[in-house]
Amino acid sequence: xxxxxxxxxxxxxxxxxxxxxxxxxxxxxxxxxxxxxxxxxxxxxxxxxxxxxxxxxxxxxxxxxxxxxxxxxxxxxxxxxxxxxxxxxxxxxxxxxxxxxxxxxxxxxxxxxxxxxxxxxxxxxxxxxxxxxxxxxxxxxxxxxxxxxxxxxxxxxxxxxxxxxxxxxxxxxxxxxxxxxxxxxxxxxxxxxxxxxxxxxxxxxxxxxxxxxxxxxxxxxxxxxxxxxxxxxxxxxxxxxxxxxxxxxxxxxxxxxxxxxxxxxxxxxxxxxxxxxxxxxxxxxxxxxxxxxxxxxxxxxxxxxxxxxxxxxxxxxxxxxxxxxxxx
Amino acid sequence: xxxxxxxxxxxxxxxxxxxxxxxxxxxxxxxxxxxxxxxxxxxxxxxxxxxxxxxxxxxxxxxxxxxxxxxxxxxxxxxxxxxxxxxxxxxxxxxxxxxxxxxxxxxxxxxxxxxxxxxxxxxxxxxxxxxxxxxxxxxxxxxxxxxxxxxxxxxxxxxxxxxxxxxxxxxxxxxxxxxxxx
Amino acid sequence: xxxxxxxxxxxxxxxxxxxxxxxxxxxxxxxxxxxxxxxxxxxxxxxxxxxxxxxxxxxxxxxxxxxxxxxxxxxxxxxxxxxxxxxxxxxxxxxxxxxxxxxxxxxxxxxxxxxxxxxxxxxxxxxxxxxxxxxxxxxxxxxxxxxxxxxxxxxxxxxxxxxxxxxxxxxxxxxxxxxxxxxxxxxxxxxxxxxxxxxxxxxxxxxxxxxxxxxxxxxxxxxxxxxxxxxxxxxxxxxxxxxxxxxxxxxxxxxxxxxxxxxxxxxxxxxxxxxxxxxxxxxxxxxxxxxxxxxxxxxxxxxxxxxxxxxxxxxxxxxxxxxxxxxxxxxxxxxxxxxxxxxxxxxxxxxxxxxxxxxxxxxxxxxxxxxxxxxxxxxxxxxxxxxxxxxxxxxxxxxxxxxxxxxxxxxxxxxxxxxxxxxxxxxxxxxxxxxx
Numbered sequence: 001x002x003x004x005x006x007x008x009x010x011x012x013x014x015x016x017x018x019x020x021x022x023x024x025x026x027x028x029x030x031x032x033x034x035x036x037x038x039x040x041x042x043x044x045x046x047x048x049x050x051x052x053x054x055x056x057x058x059x060x061x062x063x064x065x066x067x068x069x070x071x072x073x074x075x076x077x078x079x080x081x082x083x084x085x086x087x088x089x090x091x092x093x094x095x096x097x098x099x100x101x102x103x104x105x106x107x108x109x110x111x112x113x114x115x116x117x118x119x120x121x122x123x124x125x126x127x128x129x130x131x132x133x134x135x136x137x138x139x140x141x142x143x144x145x146x147x148x149x150x151x152x153x154x155x156x157x158x159x160x161x162x163x164x165x166x167x168x169x170x171x172x173x174x175x176x177x178x179x180x181x182x183x184x185x186x187x188x189x190x191x192x193x194x195x196x197x198x199x200x201x202x203x204x205x206x207x208x209x210x211x212x213x214x215x216x217x218x219x220x221x222x223x224x225x226x227x228x229x230x231x232x233x234x235x236x237x238x239x240x241x242x243x244x245x246x247x248x249x250x251x252x253x254x255x256x257x258x259x260x261x262x263x264x265x266x267x268x269x270x271x272x273x274x275x276x277x278x279x280x281x282x283x284x285x286x287x288x289x290x291x292x293x294x295x296x297x298x299x300x301x302x303x304x305x306x307x308x309x310x311x312x313x314x315x316x317x318x319x320x321x322x323x324x325x326x327x328x
Numbered sequence: 329x330x331x332x333x334x335x336x337x338x339x340x341x342x343x344x345x346x347x348x349x350x351x352x353x354x355x356x357x358x359x360x361x362x363x364x365x366x367x368x369x370x371x372x373x374x375x376x377x378x379x380x381x382x383x384x385x386x387x388x389x390x391x392x393x394x395x396x397x398x399x400x401x402x403x404x405x406x407x408x409x410x411x412x413x414x415x416x417x418x419x420x421x422x423x424x425x426x427x428x429x430x431x432x433x434x435x436x437x438x439x440x441x442x443x444x445x446x447x448x449x450x451x452x453x454x455x456x457x458x459x460x461x462x463x464x465x466x467x468x469x470x471x472x473x474x475x476x477x478x479x480x481x482x483x484x485x486x487x488x489x490x491x492x493x494x495x496x497x498x499x500x501x502x503x504x505x506x507x508x509x510x
Numbered sequence: 511x512x513x514x515x516x517x518x519x520x521x522x523x524x525x526x527x528x529x530x531x532x533x534x535x536x537x538x539x540x541x542x543x544x545x546x547x548x549x550x551x552x553x554x555x556x557x558x559x560x561x562x563x564x565x566x567x568x569x570x571x572x573x574x575x576x577x578x579x580x581x582x583x584x585x586x587x588x589x590x591x592x593x594x595x596x597x598x599x600x601x602x603x604x605x606x607x608x609x610x611x612x613x614x615x616x617x618x619x620x621x622x623x624x625x626x627x628x629x630x631x632x633x634x635x636x637x638x639x640x641x642x643x644x645x646x647x648x649x650x651x652x653x654x655x656x657x658x659x660x661x662x663x664x665x666x667x668x669x670x671x672x673x674x675x676x677x678x679x680x681x682x683x684x685x686x687x688x689x690x691x692x693x694x695x696x697x698x699x700x701x702x703x704x705x706x707x708x709x710x711x712x713x714x715x716x717x718x719x720x721x722x723x724x725x726x727x728x729x730x731x732x733x734x735x736x737x738x739x740x741x742x743x744x745x746x747x748x749x750x751x752x753x754x755x756x757x758x759x760x761x762x763x764x765x766x767x768x769x770x771x772x773x774x775x776x777x778x779x780x781x782x783x784x785x786x787x788x789x790x791x792x793x794x795x796x797x798x799x800x801x802x803x804x805x806x807x808x809x810x811x812x813x814x815x816x817x818x819x820x821x822x823x824x825x826x827x828x829x830x831x832x833x834x835x836x837x838x839x840x841x842x843x844x845x846x847x848x849x850x851x852x853x854x855x856x857x858x859x860x861x862x863x864x865x866x867x868x869x870x871x872x873x874x875x876x877x878x879x880x881x882x883x884x885x886x887x888x889x890x891x892x893x894x895x896x897x898x899x900x901x902x903x904x905x906x907x908x909x910x911x912x913x914x915x916x917x918x919x920x921x922x923x924x925x926x927x928x929x930x931x932x933x934x935x936x937x938x939x940x941x942x943x944x945x946x
Contacts, residue, residue: 013711029397029414038450041400071400092827112829113713114783133831135713170713196710197718301400301414 008120008127009299011136012177020178024146026298027291033070034293044073044304047104052094053130054080054110059265060130060140063289064107067296071304073105091115092122099123105303108132126303134168139299140264141174143292145182147284148219150291151260156183161213163245164223164272165194165234171264175221176202189213190223190245193234210245214252219260222247225272238271248274258282265289332506336481336489339500342462345478346375349460350382352476356458357427360389364423364454368432368444369397369415374493375462376431394419396430401443423452429476433491435461438472463502465489511930512555513537519559519891521545523566524864525880534564536887539930544881557932559891562924565863566880567599567888569870572664572689572743572767572815573840575601575632577623578616579608584820584908586620589840590629592818592907594934596840597923599888600631600878601818605642606665612637612648614656621657629933630926631888633659633876638677638688642666647676654684659874662689664743667725669695674729678738687741687765687873692725692750693717693791702831704777704792712780714830717792719747726750730757730764741873742766744817746791748801755810765873767815768802770839770846771913775799779913785826785833786913789819806865807856813869816843820909838909842900844892846914848921852894859894887930896922 005019012020033041049068053061061077068075091110095118098106105126108116113133120127131137145155152158160179166172166188179186180203187205188195189212200206207213214220225241235241252259261273261283269275278285337345357363360383367376373395380393397415430444441459448457460476465483479502483489486507494500516534521544523529528545535543535551543549575589584592586603593601603620605611611620617634624632636653640646642663650661661681668674668690677688698721703709705716726742730753733740742754745766757764771789776796779787787793805811819836826833839846847866851857857865867890871879878888902915926934 026414029416032417033400036451040450042446043400043402090824090828092824110829112831114830117783118829133713134715173711173713197705197716198707198710201707202710 005302007303008116008129009138009303010116010120010127010129012138012141012174012181013136015178015181017181017183020142020145020181023142023295023298023302024149026302027142027146027294030294030297030301031290033297034290039070040072041070042072043301044068044071047073047304048102049073049075049105049107049300050098050103051075051077051130052098052106052108053078054108054115055131057109057131059289060109063292064128064130064139064296066293067300070293071297071300073300091118095119095122099125105300128299128303131170133170134173135170136174136177137170138174139292139296140171141178142299143288143295144171144175144221144262144264145178146291146295147262147288148184148260150287151284152218155179157185158219159185159187159217160219160221161187161189161207161217162221162223163189163210163213163247164225165229166190166199166223167194167196167234168226168229169223171221171223176204180204187213187216191235191241194229210247211251211254214247214255214259217259218257219262220247221262221264222273224264224266225268238268242271246270246272246274247277249276249280252277252282260284262288333490333503335501335503336463337479337502339494342500342502345462346378347382349462349476349478350379350386353379353429353460354383354387356475357429360387360391362426362455364392364394364421364426364428366394366396366419366428366430366448368430368440369395369399370496371491371493372430372432374495375433375491377495379431379460392421394421396444396447398440398443398447401447403439403443417447419451423448423454426454428454428457429460430457431460433461434463434465434489435459435472435474436465436467436489438468438470441472442470462491463489511538512553513542513551514557514927514930514932515548515551515554516557516559516564516889516891519562519564521564521881522859522863523881524860525566525868526882528881529860534881534889536889536927536930540887541881541883541885544883557891557925561893562891563859563894564881564889564891566867566871567878567890567926567928568597568844568866569874569876569878570598570601570816570818570840570843571660571741571813571870571874572769573601573603573818574606574820574836575603575620576820577607578619582908583822586623586632587627587629588906588908589818589820590624590627590632591934592838592840592905593630594926594928595906595923596842597844597890597892597926598630598840599890599926599928599933600633600876601840602633602635602659602874604662604664605635605637606663610637610642611635612640612642612653614649614652617653617656617658628931629928631928633657633874635660635662635664635689637661638663638668639673644669644673647673647680650680650684650686654686658686659876660687660689660741662691662743664689664691667691667693667695671728671732675732675736678732678736678740682736682738685875687739689741689743690725690729691743692722692729692745694721694724697721697724701792702788703780704794706777706795708777708780712783714780717790719749719794719798722747722791723749723753726753730754730762733757733764734760734762737763739763739765744769744772744791744815745802745805745811746772746794746798748798751801751805751810754805758810765812766810767813768806768811769815769817770843770850771837773799773802773806773814774846774850775913780830783830784913785828785830786837786911786915788830788833788835789817789837790835803851803854803856806851807861812873813865814843814847815870816840818907818909820907821911823910826911837912838905838907839912840907841905842912842914842919844923845898845900845919845921848894849919853920887927889927890923891925891927892921892923894921896920898922
């Protein structure tokens with residue numbers, strides 16, 4: 001059997017709807033493992049995984065680390081601050097050094113779009129993109145979609161609006177790809193200065209006013225507003241952003257139906273989202289965090305089996321090693 | 329070599345065999361106290377289900393029943409690739425001090441059972457674990473034996489034993505699939 | 511030096527309206543006869559040009575030779591040899607060297623290095639401003655005296671409209687064009703590729719077409735104001751073409767160039783984050799490529815220039831946003847133009863020679879661009895139908911950064927003659943040795 005979706009997970013753009021469904025379906029049973037007293041299965045025993053984080057990210061790194069440890073992999077965390085990267089080593093040298101240490105997988109977070117692909121093309125290990133610049137953050141997209149699927153079932157025809165800074169958001173891109181591939185209707189809402197000029201060509205609807213977005217949507221994925229956007233002059237102030245685009249109780253109350261609230265975190269309470277919304281009954285923000293571990297376990301698990309050359313070599317030999325009544 | 333499959337047990341024979349196995353399980357456990365029946369995904373789960381109904385019908389008690397997916401405990405992930413869909417594991421009881429009877433369709437190399445034993449150990453410390461299989465086809469690669477056996481058969485290298493159950497396969501039957509068709 | 515006769519080639523020389531099979535005789539560094547029935551002079555070296563095109567030597571008005579400063583990446587000598595291998599008999603070297611070519615000594619250095627190389631001619635371009643800082647005007651007069659043929663702050667736009675105005679006015683005295691790299695810096699800041707659907711998908715900061723067009727119209731208006739000659743480097747957008755048309759219709763002294771890559775590749779090449787598709791101005795859309803091809807055909811864009819920009823291989827081997835801009839172009843330019851413009855019916859070979867030889871010579875007031883009797887003996891002989899696969903590892907340039915590596919193209923120089931001497935000949939063991 002060859003890999004379910006290639007050597008690496010670089011983005012949702014290159015996956016088919018069936019491949020995305022496969023990952024989500026695989027994530028389902030992994031949810032239960034995190035509920036056990038002993039939250040560990042031996043599936044990746046003996047695998048070495050490097051979490052290569054060139055950008056700070058507590059939550060994504062911890063989520064990956066839990067996923068890796070619950071699958072019994074050996075993990076090493078490399079952060080830019082504590083490595084030769086900060087001494088000016090290039091990404092290609094870092095890649096070659098990792099390869100020389102015979103690791104099995106790399107989880108990479110990097111500030112440059114395309115960095116994960118760059119790495120994947122240069123090493124044989126599996127590469128998982130944990131966020132590259134403003135390009136994609138596929139596991140975040142998958143966990144958002146899994147959370148929506150938990151509530152909605154089939155996402156076909158479901159209406160999801162992504163709110164905020166789409167221009168600089170890798171989460172937005174992965175969500176747009178993933179959701180549209182599963183047949184959902186996707187919209188974006190935010191100040192035009194934070195939407196890519198060509199956004200309509202991505203096949204999404206655009207709302208200039210948050211009230212219209214709330215009226216239309218069944219779920220809102222509220223993106224974090226990066227404060228450096230203000231200093232770069234994209235918007236005037238956090239205060240005005242909250243007044244014009246913030247998700248507040250009052251705005252939600254005016255909608256005809258209940259709207260599910262997602263947020264990839266970490267939240268700026270009182271900026272893009274008000275606390276009573278974040279903590280309210282329709283918020284699934286903590287479900288997202290729980291699902292994050294399950295989705296990442298599924299991705300690690302599916303990629304770990306994906307060594308076609310090993311599978312080829314092992315054919316014949318391992319055929320005998322399998323239970324004859326085994327279910328294919 | 330023929331490509332025709334050979335039927336070993338038909339639906340009624342399977343039912344008879346399971347009936348006998350259910351009696352043996354109760355005898356092995358000296359009753360139904362502390363008994364938990366656990367089927368291995370996937371066909372083991374349906375067989376466990378039938379066994380539990382037979383035991384409950386005969387004894388007039390309720391027997392706890394669980395399921396176990398051993399995919400994540402296999403020792404061959406790197407070489408055969410992942411099973412895309414991992415089935416659910418359902419073991420909502422305290423296992424300490426209980427007698428667990430693992431149910432599977434076919435016993436062959438013993439590796440699945442080895443994985444099941446590992447997985448059970450992560451859930452608790454049962455007083456005893458026994459194994460009940462519908463078919464024992466020989467060919468063990470590990471020191472594992474079944475306590476309750478439906479039928480022992482001799483099957484050649486490369487031939488495959490398929491257990492079909494109506495719940496998932498639309499008919500119940502045990503067949504031998506010859507090499508060329510396998 | 512023995513006279514050379516180029517025998518039996520198709521002579522393509524738009525400067526004399528020539529398009530016929532004939533012979534060209536070169537002696538004492540000049541063209542001494544051209545056409546049919548030039549006789550059989552004694553003691554000549556004969557070059558059989560049957561089946562080949564013989565034209566006035568190609569002139570590239572825009573390349574970066576990196577010397578002084580980055581001799582590891584290219585030198586005047588390697589650049590001049592690469593030019594000759596690409597069929598260019600002369601190139602103009604941009605002043606963004608280290609130190610910047612902003613004074614007569616620096617200009618003189620490049621002239622001397624070029625003479626020593628004895629390959630294609632190299633004409634220095636001086637900086638507009640001291641250290642290309644966009645503040646103080648450089649000494650145009652002294653630089654022209656030392657051999658500079660134009661001024662430019664290329665690599666950087668002239669952001670100050672006042673400085674650009676002064677440069678255009680001041681350059682009139684010396685009858686040289688002022689070349690501008692048109693890019694509105696605040697709009698383009700941080701940009702790595704064309705702004706559009708592909709940049710939105712790849713998550714790369716885009717440079718809108720308007721960043722170029724705003725400066726194009728500013729420069730055209732300043733040329734109108736001053737009467738100076740502005741030459742717009744590496745045009746990349748459909749909008750720029752419209753603005754240049756507008757300027758030319760009003761007899762404003764504006765000329766413009768386009769690079770082979772902007773005539774052949776689009777932003778789609780950036781998918782996969784290939785840093786050899788990263789350049790400034792960026793590769794644009796198919797509609798822009800179409801408009802630029804039409805503009806070269808119509809003469810709205812006057813000429814083709816390479817913007818040859820060699821980089822060390824590991825400088826390109828990195829994250830897309832951090833990789834340097836530019837590709838090498840001297841050894842692929844002719845073939846890219848033949849493949850994308852001649853083969854596709856936009857240009858005749860005569861028009862190709864005009865855009866790559868006659869017009870550059872005329873606009874930059876350089877020798878060559880003609881095979882007229884008495885003119886300089888700079889000649890390009892090329893095979894118009896040679897199909898070849900680009901192999902960057904065989905380039906004479908030190909640079910290997912090209913998106914055309916591995917592509918099959920049509921048209922290749924077979925012999926390049928500068929001042930009556932053969933400086934490149936395909937299959938010549940000496941030149942092949944240089945390749946390795």
